[in-house]
Amino acid sequence: MAESARIVILGGSFGGLTTAFELKRHLRNQADITVVCDLDKFVFIPSLPWVSMGWRQPDDITIPLDEILSPKGITFINEEATGVDPDSSKVITANQEIPYDYLVIATGPALVFSAVPGLGPDEGYTECIFTLEQAQKCHKAWERFLEEPGPVVVGSVQGVSCFGPPYEYVFEIDTELRKRKIRHKVPITFITSEPYIGHFGIGGVRKSKRIMEDEFADREIKILTNVAVEEFTPDEVRLKDGTKIPFKLAMFAPPMAGVKAVFHLGNEKGFIPVDSNYRHKQYSNIFSVGVAVAMAPPEKTPIPTGLPKTGYMTVEMAKAAAKTIAADITGKEPPQVEPVGAVCLMDMGSTAAIMIAKPVVPPRQKAELKAGVQYKWLKAGFEKYFLWKIKRGLTQLP
Numbered sequence: 001m002a003e004s005a006r007i008v009i010l011g012g013s014f015g016g017l018t019t020a021f022e023l024k025r026h027l028r029n030q031a032d033i034t035v036v037c038d039l040d041k042f043v044f045i046p047s048l049p050w051v052s053m054g055w056r057q058p059d060d061i062t063i064p065l066d067e068i069l070s071p072k073g074i075t076f077i078n079e080e081a082t083g084v085d086p087d088s089s090k091v092i093t094a095n096q097e098i099p100y101d102y103l104v105i106a107t108g109p110a111l112v113f114s115a116v117p118g119l120g121p122d123e124g125y126t127e128c129i130f131t132l133e134q135a136q137k138c139h140k141a142w143e144r145f146l147e148e149p150g151p152v153v154v155g156s157v158q159g160v161s162c163f164g165p166p167y168e169y170v171f172e173i174d175t176e177l178r179k180r181k182i183r184h185k186v187p188i189t190f191i192t193s194e195p196y197i198g199h200f201g202i203g204g205v206r207k208s209k210r211i212m213e214d215e216f217a218d219r220e221i222k223i224l225t226n227v228a229v230e231e232f233t234p235d236e237v238r239l240k241d242g243t244k245i246p247f248k249l250a251m252f253a254p255p256m257a258g259v260k261a262v263f264h265l266g267n268e269k270g271f272i273p274v275d276s277n278y279r280h281k282q283y284s285n286i287f288s289v290g291v292a293v294a295m296a297p298p299e300k301t302p303i304p305t306g307l308p309k310t311g312y313m314t315v316e317m318a319k320a321a322a323k324t325i326a327a328d329i330t331g332k333e334p335p336q337v338e339p340v341g342a343v344c345l346m347d348m349g350s351t352a353a354i355m356i357a358k359p360v361v362p363p364r365q366k367a368e369l370k371a372g373v374q375y376k377w378l379k380a381g382f383e384k385y386f387l388w389k390i391k392r393g394l395t396q397l398p
């Protein structure tokens with residue numbers, strides 16, 4: 001190994017940045033840390049639904065990665081990794097090969113719009129809010145929709161794991177339409193592959209089914225659960241059971257897979273198999289955190305669903321991986337890592353909900369789901385706090 005360990009991190013988001021800062025804190029000049037990311041900025045993804053509603057502008061929720069990383073002595077390479085050679089320990093980009101002693105894969109998901117014909121904003125007929133560009137495009141579609149409103153369909157197709165954003169979006173649409181006093185012109189249907197509303201891919205959280213049923217009923221949003229989509233046409237969702245639902249505006253979550261550059265290091269979906277310390281099961285100098293990690297869903301559902309990997313979970317994984325790498329380099333015992341838990345604030349338009357699931361997969365030591373306007377303020381405050389924290393590299397703070 002070189003004098004100071006060369007650690008390369010793929011991805012400059014929740015997982016990549018947290019790992020980079022934590023490693024720097026643990027190892028200081030014992031490591032040369034490089035972050036490789038195709039994007040040149042950190043995007044606070046949880047606020048993308050607000051961008052799609054016009055409640056946030058891109059500048060409100062993004063920070064240039066160079067501004068974050070350079071002051072901390074972390075090298076930033078603004079390139080897409082096109083491959084990884086685990087045998088020669090190199091990351092490959094279009095312009096260079098980057099050797100590493102340790103590699104951390106924090107590349108998040110590839111969005112699989114090809115899973116259902118007509119799905120997605122590029123080649124299909126549905127909007128998406130999973131990237132900044134998609135959220136901005138969705139906002140344009142929303143503005144066009146407001147000129148001539150009609151039926152709205154929101155939901156998650158079969159195979160989805162990240163269920164939260166469609167819930168947030170449908171509640172926000174309802175809130176905004178009521179504010180504009182045109183809710184009576186818009187039938188709203190929520191379609192999901194979850195076996196019941198409030199399942200969230202994690203087998204529900206305490207009374208999540210009952211609470212969510214009430215929230216949808218209060219807002220008069222029709223729910224269809226346990227359904228798979230056959231195809232989307234320009235103005236209709238066609239379900240596998242033959243039901244057809246017309247729409248003027250549709251927003252659907254897609255299934256996810258691992259990104260191309262690291263797909264060969266993963267399972268059949270390209271997600272990286274890791275041990276309890278987030279170390280690759282086959283390659284001991286490769287780690288993975290966040291959405292890139294392979295995690296089995298808690299139960300088999302009639303329509304396939306996956307386990308969501310949230311921002312909170314990602315940060316927890318990154319801290320554990322950084323501690324383990326630091327222990328390796330300094331010749332210490334690796335830390336004992338507990339199964340990952342989740343704390344999530346879900347926007348509900350006029351209110352919000354807090355969800356705690358520790359661990360994420362049942363049985364749990366701690367579980368909570370509560371709704372109230374105070375959680376909306378908490379969510380808005382958390383956005384500002386997280387952006388402040390990440391800009392300064394203060395990932396050791398809660």
Ligand SMILES: Cc1cc2nc3c(=O)[nH]c(=O)nc-3n(C[C@H](O)[C@H](O)[C@H](O)COP(=O)(O)OP(=O)(O)OC[C@H]3O[C@@H](n4cnc5c(N)ncnc54)[C@H](O)[C@@H]3O)c2cc1C
Pocket residue numbers: 010011012013014015016036037038039045046047048049079080081082106107108109129130131162164165259261289290291292309310311312313314343344345346
């Ligand atoms: C709309 C939406 C709302 C959400 N809301 C919440 C919420 O309220 N609370 C919560 O806890 N979680 C929320 N989540 C989940 C949360 O955003 C994710 O858990 C988190 O972003 C995962 O972080 P990550 O670092 O693993 O991956 P990502 O955030 O996806 O980041 C991956 C990074 O890797 C880069 N990358 C990808 N491929 C390459 C490559 N080949 N070479 C170089 N760089 C590459 C990407 O550009 C990106 O910068 C939400 C998710 C979505 C989509």
